[in-house]
Structures are given as C-alpha cells and as structure tokens.
Amino acid sequence: MSNVRLVLAGAALAALLASCAPEAPAGSAEGGAPEEAGAAGNLPGSVFERAVVFVAADGDSTLIVPWLFTSRTKPGGVDRSARAWLERGGEWEPFFEESWESEPTRVPWRLHPHGALRLVMADGEALEAVVFEGGPRRLEVALGAPRGEWNGSQGETYIVAEGAAILADRRMPGLVLDLARARRGESQPAGDWMFLTSGDSIQVVLSGTDARGVGPFEGWGRVQSQPEIRWPDVTVSWVETRAFEEARREVPVRWRFAAGNGGMAGDLVARATHIEAGEGEGPLLPVDALFEVSGTLRLGATSYPVRGLVRHVQR
Incomplete structure (x- = not known):
C-alpha cells in the first residue's frame, strides 16, 4: 500500500x-x-x-x-x-x-x-x-x-x-x-492506541477494540530491516492507576502488554500527562487523555528502550 x-x-x-x-x-x-x-x-x-x-x-x-x-x-x-x-x-x-x-x-x-x-x-x-x-x-x-x-x-x-x-x-x-x-x-466507541519507537530502527503500533483500554489489542511492528510483524492478539493490562477526581475514575499510569506466547512483551510508564474530563449526566464522567510514555519492549531475548504516545479514553 x-x-x-x-x-x-x-x-x-x-x-x-x-x-x-x-x-x-x-x-x-x-x-x-x-x-x-x-x-x-x-x-x-x-x-x-x-x-x-x-x-x-x-x-x-x-x-x-x-x-x-x-x-x-x-x-x-x-x-x-x-x-x-x-x-x-x-x-x-x-x-x-x-x-x-x-x-x-x-x-x-x-x-x-x-x-x-x-x-x-x-x-x-x-x-x-x-x-x-x-x-x-x-x-x-x-x-x-x-x-x-x-x-x-x-x-x-x-x-x-x-x-x-x-x-x-x-x-x-x-x-x-x-x-x-x-x-x-x-x-x-473505539479503543485506546499506542505509538512506540526505539530510535530510528523500531516502530510499534498497538490498537484496542475495547473502550476500557484493556483486553484485546492488535499490534504491528517494524524492526530494523526485518519483515514487518503482526500480533493479532495482544493483551494490555493496567499495572498501576491513579484517581482522576474530576471524572471520578481511575486512569492508568503504568501498562504491561504481551503477545505471541511471550515472544513480544513490554512495560510502559507515563512521563507526562494531559487529561480532561468530558461532560456527562452521571457521576462518572468521560475521560480524554494523552500520555507521553517510556519503557521497555522485549522481542524474544532482546530488550529495547521505547518512547511514544498512549491515547486513552473512557466513555
């Protein structure tokens, strides 16, 4: 394409x-x-x-x-x-x-x-x-x-x-x-997505279908000159959250993801956050957030430092 x-x-x-x-x-x-x-x-x-x-x-x-x-x-x-x-x-x-x-x-x-x-x-x-x-x-x-x-x-x-x-x-x-x-x-509603890079050699995109930001994700990666990789079933979990009182919700600040029976895995932590509460009638308000993240991507036995962006929403 x-x-x-x-x-x-x-x-x-x-x-x-x-x-x-x-x-x-x-x-x-x-x-x-x-x-x-x-x-x-x-x-x-x-x-x-x-x-x-x-x-x-x-x-x-x-x-x-x-x-x-x-x-x-x-x-x-x-x-x-x-x-x-x-x-x-x-x-x-x-x-x-x-x-x-x-x-x-x-x-x-x-x-x-x-x-x-x-x-x-x-x-x-x-x-x-x-x-x-x-x-x-x-x-x-x-x-x-x-x-x-x-x-x-x-x-x-x-x-x-x-x-x-x-x-x-x-x-x-x-x-x-x-x-x-x-x-x-x-x-x-569409799910969260992540864009991660490691220098000029590695780019990874993870995209979820669950609006809660956890559960099934799809993933794609490019590693140096190797053939492009697709991970059809990526598990993403929130390792740590913090309270966002304005929306009365918990939002993630640490993530863990894995796919391919452990052939691909990683950990991320939020470094800088932009988060807003939307309008709503109930006690729980929508959340709209952007996270600058850093962490580690593991491909087989090799680890790479990564940085990037996590887009997070809660309806």
Missing part, C-alpha cells in the same frame, strides 16, 4: 459502515476541494477518526505533536472537530481546538482546513503536511516516505512515515503515525 492509499482508506471505512464506498472526487492542494453531496457516504451516525502524530526523541527529551480529527455525520451535515497539542520538556500545551459544521458530502472522512489549520495535499490527495498558522506562530508536521503500513481487522489503517516537525525556523526529524478508523455511532 502506498501513502496515497491512506486517503482512500476513508472509502474502505465507509464501505465497512455502509456496504457502499463511492468514488472520492479529486481535491485541491489545500485539502478544501468542492465535494459531491449525497447520502451514500453521509449516513447519519457514522464517526470517522483521524490522528496525525509526530514523535521525536533527542537524548532524554521527547517532542510530540498530536493532531486529532473527528467527523460525525448527521442529517443535513457533518460535525467536525480538530485538536492539537505540543508536548516537550514534560509539559503539554494545547494550541488548537476548533469545532465546526460542514455541508453533507459523500466523503465525510476527508480532512478540512479551518481557521489557523491548513492542510497540504499531494497529487492523489495524499496528506503531505498539517500546518498551524496563528499570528506569529507557525508549527508544521510534515509527512515523508512510509516506513510501515498496516490494516486493522475492523477496517482501520495505520501508516508510520518519516517526518519532521517545523517550529519557527527549527526543523526536527522524527516519525509520524497517520491513523484512520471509523465506527457507527457512540454505541461502539
């Missing part, structure tokens, strides 16, 4: 939801092309998620820039949201959060520019960069050549690519995870 095919992943997700994937029209260089309206791709209750996450490590410091996009179809339109953070030096800084409504479309999964958010698209609508331009500040996440490309069992797509974060005049090379997935309504 080439990088261009990630753009078509939305069609595959729509096919999973609606058993029909209409052909997407060509787009513009800014990702804001006119779209053909219609009901085939705009079934009310469909939710499309996209994450573009930059990770780079330099010595003991880590730089993470996650962009999270959501599109929710409804009668007469699409509700969209985009959020972004900059994590460095153990501190999370939110720098973009917008929600807006767009017209009905056959391609609701397609990303839209909005306000200070710009999108740079290549021929074939492959995403080349996500750019924030607000006043004097400019932060760009650029995507390069793919390192690993995988499809999940529920129609998700995951691409790990070479990339860079460009902040002001400084360019930092790193890796980018481009994730796309869909679901039908809030009754089937």
Whole structure:
C-alpha cells in the first residue's frame, strides 16, 4: 500500500459502515476541494477518526505533536472537530481546538482546513503536511516516505512515515503515525492506541477494540530491516492507576502488554500527562487523555528502550 492509499482508506471505512464506498472526487492542494453531496457516504451516525502524530526523541527529551480529527455525520451535515497539542520538556500545551459544521458530502472522512489549520495535499490527495498558522506562530508536521503500513481487522489503517516537525525556523526529524478508523455511532466507541519507537530502527503500533483500554489489542511492528510483524492478539493490562477526581475514575499510569506466547512483551510508564474530563449526566464522567510514555519492549531475548504516545479514553 502506498501513502496515497491512506486517503482512500476513508472509502474502505465507509464501505465497512455502509456496504457502499463511492468514488472520492479529486481535491485541491489545500485539502478544501468542492465535494459531491449525497447520502451514500453521509449516513447519519457514522464517526470517522483521524490522528496525525509526530514523535521525536533527542537524548532524554521527547517532542510530540498530536493532531486529532473527528467527523460525525448527521442529517443535513457533518460535525467536525480538530485538536492539537505540543508536548516537550514534560509539559503539554494545547494550541488548537476548533469545532465546526460542514455541508453533507459523500466523503465525510476527508480532512478540512479551518481557521489557523491548513492542510497540504499531494497529487492523489495524499496528506503531505498539517500546518498551524496563528499570528506569529507557525508549527508544521510534515509527512515523508512510509516506513510501515498496516490494516486493522475492523477496517482501520495505520501508516508510520518519516517526518519532521517545523517550529519557527527549527526543523526536527522524527516519525509520524497517520491513523484512520471509523465506527457507527457512540454505541461502539473505539479503543485506546499506542505509538512506540526505539530510535530510528523500531516502530510499534498497538490498537484496542475495547473502550476500557484493556483486553484485546492488535499490534504491528517494524524492526530494523526485518519483515514487518503482526500480533493479532495482544493483551494490555493496567499495572498501576491513579484517581482522576474530576471524572471520578481511575486512569492508568503504568501498562504491561504481551503477545505471541511471550515472544513480544513490554512495560510502559507515563512521563507526562494531559487529561480532561468530558461532560456527562452521571457521576462518572468521560475521560480524554494523552500520555507521553517510556519503557521497555522485549522481542524474544532482546530488550529495547521505547518512547511514544498512549491515547486513552473512557466513555
């Protein structure tokens, strides 16, 4: 699968939801092309998620820039949201959060520019960069050549690519995870996911189907020049939690995972946390969290230090 095919992943997700994937029209260089309206791709209750996450490590410091996009179809339109953070030096800084409504479309999964958010698209609508331009500040996440490309069992797509974060005049090379997935309504919330790296040689993605953040996960890995690895049944457990009083819930701060009869295993600990409580009627409120993590990945008899991001939600 080439990088261009990630753009078509939305069609595959729509096919999973609606058993029909209409052909997407060509787009513009800014990702804001006119779209053909219609009901085939705009079934009310469909939710499309996209994450573009930059990770780079330099010595003991880590730089993470996650962009999270959501599109929710409804009668007469699409509700969209985009959020972004900059994590460095153990501190999370939110720098973009917008929600807006767009017209009905056959391609609701397609990303839209909005306000200070710009999108740079290549021929074939492959995403080349996500750019924030607000006043004097400019932060760009650029995507390069793919390192690993995988499809999940529920129609998700995951691409790990070479990339860079460009902040002001400084360019930092790193890796980018481009994730796309869909679901039908809030009754089937998506699970947590993890993006882990060890230097330039190892990239691992773990993705769960259980909204509690434990239980069955799928995993994919790229280890140096070896063939890509898939782990169809990964067990993830919370080794340690802490109370998040605002939501009246326990949230994880240490994780353990294993697959392949112990052929792959690891431990993670949260180093820096951004956590929010959502709105709700009951005593237990939703949780929305990002964790910068570090730990150890064990493949057979060899251990590797890893760093990365854990995305955690509780509904």
